[in-house]
Amino acid sequence: MHELSVALGIVNIAEKETKKAHAKSVELIELEIGTLAGIEMESLDFVWETAVYNTVLEHAIKKVTVIEGKAKCLDCDTVFKIVHLYDSCPKCQSYLKGIIQGKELKVKALEVV
Numbered sequence: 001m002h003e004l005s006v007a008l009g010i011v012n013i014a015e016k017e018t019k020k021a022h023a024k025s026v027e028l029i030e031l032e033i034g035t036l037a038g039i040e041m042e043s044l045d046f047v048w049e050t051a052v053y054n055t056v057l058e059h060a061i062k063k064v065t066v067i068e069g070k071a072k073c074l075d076c077d078t079v080f081k082i083v084h085l086y087d088s089c090p091k092c093q094s095y096l097k098g099i100i101q102g103k104e105l106k107v108k109a110l111e112v113v
């Protein structure tokens with residue numbers, strides 16, 4: 001499952017940061033996940049407990065900020081919300097666009113103890 005490797009990647013980052021800070025465990029982890037990042041939130045929640053078991057994240061509270069997909073049309077400069085990467089401009093129907101946000105997948109903050 002794709003989400004499991006994502007979760008394990010997050011655990012990896014958290015382990016490194018915790019070590020760097022000479023801390024023992026993480027109290028809170030904040031993630032930013034874009035709607036275009038290809039992550040199913042339900043699947044991530046589902047694999048989370050397995051992924052964090054016996055790691056610094058085991059008792060951490062997980063906060064997820066969802067970043068909505070946004071793009072700018074390269075033909076008419078309209079900024080619009082996109083749900084799928086192949087969505088076209090609502091104004092001129094062009095498929096040429098630049099993604100402004102929505103592909104985020106990152107650890108925004110960690111609170112360690």
Ligand SMILES: [Zn+2]
Nearest residue numbers: 073076089092
């Ligand atoms: Zn357009």
